[in-house]
Amino acid sequence: MKIERKSWTDPVLIGSVTPLAAVMLFFFVIPLVMTTVLTFQTTQYYRLAWTWDLTIWTEIFSKPHYWTIMLRTVSMALICVVLSVLIAYPCAYALATRLKTYSTQIQILIIFAFLTDAVLKTFGWILVLDNNGVLNWLLAKVGFPPETLNLLYTPTATMIGMLYNLAVYPMFTIYLSLMRIDRDLILASYDAGASRLRTFFEVTLPLSKPGLYSGAVLVFVLSLGAFLEPRVLGGGTSPMASELIRQSFETRVNWPLGAALTIVLIVIGALTLAAFGFFTLRRKATKGGAA
Amino acid sequence: MSDRFKGALVDTMLIGSIVLLLLFFYAPIATLVAFSFSSSRVLSLPMEGFSFEWYGELLAKPDFLPAVTNSAAVAAVSTVFATALGTAGAVAWIRYRFRLQRAFQVVTFAPLLFPQLLLGVVMLLWFSVLGNWLNFSTGLVTVIIGHIVYITPFALVIVAVQVFGFDDTLEDAARDAGANGWQVFREITLPLLWPGIFSAAIFAFLLSWGNFYVSYSLAGTARTLPIFVYSGIAVGSSPIYPALATLNLVPALLLVAFAEFMRRRALKRQSAAVPTA
Numbered sequence: 001m002k003i004e005r006k007s008w009t010d011p012v013l014i015g016s017v018t019p020l021a022a023v024m025l026f027f028f029v030i031p032l033v034m035t036t037v038l039t040f041q042t043t044q045y046y047r048l049a050w051t052w053d054l055t056i057w058t059e060i061f062s063k064p065h066y067w068t069i070m071l072r073t074v075s076m077a078l079i080c081v082v083l084s085v086l087i088a089y090p091c092a093y094a095l096a097t098r099l100k101t102y103s104t105q106i107q108i109l110i111i112f113a114f115l116t117d118a119v120l121k122t123f124g125w126i127l128v129l130d131n132n133g134v135l136n137w138l139l140a141k142v143g144f145p146p147e148t149l150n151l152l153y154t155p156t157a158t159m160i161g162m163l164y165n166l167a168v169y170p171m172f173t174i175y176l177s178l179m180r181i182d183r184d185l186i187l188a189s190y191d192a193g194a195s196r197l198r199t200f201f202e203v204t205l206p207l208s209k210p211g212l213y214s215g216a217v218l219v220f221v222l223s224l225g226a227f228l229e230p231r232v233l234g235g236g237t238s239p240m241a242s243e244l245i246r247q248s249f250e251t252r253v254n255w256p257l258g259a260a261l262t263i264v265l266i267v268i269g270a271l272t273l274a275a276f277g278f279f280t281l282r283r284k285a286t287k288g289g290a291a
Numbered sequence: 292m293s294d295r296f297k298g299a300l301v302d303t304m305l306i307g308s309i310v311l312l313l314l315f316f317y318a319p320i321a322t323l324v325a326f327s328f329s330s331s332r333v334l335s336l337p338m339e340g341f342s343f344e345w346y347g348e349l350l351a352k353p354d355f356l357p358a359v360t361n362s363a364a365v366a367a368v369s370t371v372f373a374t375a376l377g378t379a380g381a382v383a384w385i386r387y388r389f390r391l392q393r394a395f396q397v398v399t400f401a402p403l404l405f406p407q408l409l410l411g412v413v414m415l416l417w418f419s420v421l422g423n424w425l426n427f428s429t430g431l432v433t434v435i436i437g438h439i440v441y442i443t444p445f446a447l448v449i450v451a452v453q454v455f456g457f458d459d460t461l462e463d464a465a466r467d468a469g470a471n472g473w474q475v476f477r478e479i480t481l482p483l484l485w486p487g488i489f490s491a492a493i494f495a496f497l498l499s500w501g502n503f504y505v506s507y508s509l510a511g512t513a514r515t516l517p518i519f520v521y522s523g524i525a526v527g528s529s530p531i532y533p534a535l536a537t538l539n540l541v542p543a544l545l546l547v548a549f550a551e552f553m554r555r556r557a558l559k560r561q562s563a564a565v566p567t568a
Contacts, residue, residue: 002386002459003387004386004387005388005389006387008390013383013387016379016380016382016387017383017395020376020377020383020399020447021399023376024399027414027417027440028398028440031413031416031417034413034417035416035417048420048423087312090304090308091308091309094308094309097305098306106309108547108551109313109316110312111547112543112544113317115498116320116501116536116539117503117520118501118503119503119517119520119521119524120535120536121319123323123520123524123536124319124320124322124323125318127319127322127528128318128319128322134322134336137337171312196298222404222406223406224406225405225407225504226406228503228504228521242408245409245412249412249415255419259412259416265406273404
């Protein structure tokens with residue numbers, strides 16, 4: 001494919017770039033800046049006061065309550081990353097190597113479930129996980145005592161919901177990088193006498209790392225903002241950061257506090273992304289040096 | 292253990308993992324559909340009988356139809372904008388090289404890496420401050436803007452895949468045959484990108500239609516369908532929500548079937564156009 005170098009005086013470039021750039025600048029970049037600015041203000045009698053001080057930040061750093069919840073959020077996110085990759089990898093691998101004939105249909109099924117209204121799906125999980133729900137009913141049918149699992153309104157239920165909503169992302173990133181692997185490399189490995197297992201661990205797995213890592217990072221960043229799952233399925237018993245943010249807006253009407261908590265989460269996510277970027281760039285650099 | 296047996300075992304496990312995944316993905320959806328036809332008000336098993344009662348009750352809810360209209364309006368408008376902006380952006384991403392391109396790429400991709408709730412909150416703060424200055428409050432318009440920011444990167448990525456596999460010799464041929472820039476775009480570029488644009492539009496519509504987080508942050512007092520459900524289940528569960536979920540599947544199914552039909556037609560056309568392939 002041909003790549004065209006365009007100058008900013010070219011009307012075609014201006015036409016295709018400026019509308020989108022303007023939307024993102026005005027409704028995404030400026031809001032981010034504004035959120036940061038708001039963390040240096042305070043509220044007085046439920047109204048925003050432009051005080052330009054560090055009140056909110058001292059409050060956040062002096063209350064362990066916030067950090068307990070932040071820590072819980074990060075650990076839930078990490079657990080979610082590990083589990084969703086464990087779920088996603090074999091599925092992506094099966095999709096890329098075994099089920100080629102039905103691959104499109106299966107992908108459509110997965111995307112269809114993914115695009116169904118998240119609130120309704122979460123409500124569906126209540127019906128499945130409830131003590132008198134579908135899961136316990138099925139377990140009772142096969143001989144377990146009634147109400148075997150008490151899952152609803154526990155962190156486990158939250159995790160099930162998060163995996164449900166996020167496992168799709170690593171599935172597709174891993175699938176894409178598996179599809180890009182040159183089949184000849186795998187055949188070469190077989191020719192050299194490597195077993196299937198050895199070929200998988202020494203050729204396929206390393207070559208699918210880009211998809212694995214980007215999927216993992218995506219799940220981590222997105223699960224930092226999980227809100228429906230801890231609230232509806234976790235029953236609010238072990239709130240995550242999103243709940244704090246919601247409270248600071250709705251219950252306490254404290255915008256600067258909500259803004260500061262949002263910034264904390266964004267910084268955690270951004271640092272993860274930056275570490276990921278640094279790591280992959282360095283790997284590329286060392287590989288380039290070796291070649 | 293023989294190699295053949297091991298191979299068969301691995302195959303079974305891999306295919307089994309996909310089956311389990313689909314079961315996992317469809318467990319809550321199937322449950323909702325099943326319960327929507329229950330005749331009992333209590334949502335527990337075993338189900339007592341079959342009825343369409345809850346569909347009637349759902350339609351009789353005074354705030355249901357306004358929520359549907361709002362969702363449809365929001366989804367339609369955001370789909371048009373997100374698809375158009377995403378398509379233009381995708382071409383600029385892949386085919387052009389220009390100053391500040393890196394910044395353009397970062398800014399247009401970043402919303403994809405944002406948890407939706409935070410995206411909503413960040414925009415809510417901006418609209419609240421702006422609203423204070425210019426005297427407006429959040430509502431459907433701010434929801435649409437929020438959806439455009441959230442959905443355009445998805446549309447961009449989907450169209451970008453199409454742009455990437457684009458055969459530009461056809462454009463050169465058209466230009467050699469004397470077509471001007473606009474004609475090349477209209478007759479060659481757009482039809483070739485059409486499958487990607489089309490999938491992007493469907494994806495955008497469904498993402499907007501089912502979106503909760505961004506709408507919840509930016510809707511003010513207006514209600515879209517997911518907000519209607521959220522505030523409903525916060526009060527207590529009722530069989531009208533399974534009924535709603537089932538109804539909700541119908542337009543999505545139609546859209547997906549339509550998309551699949553278009554994809555097949557495009558494939559057929561391609562193979563007809565290139566007999567050697």
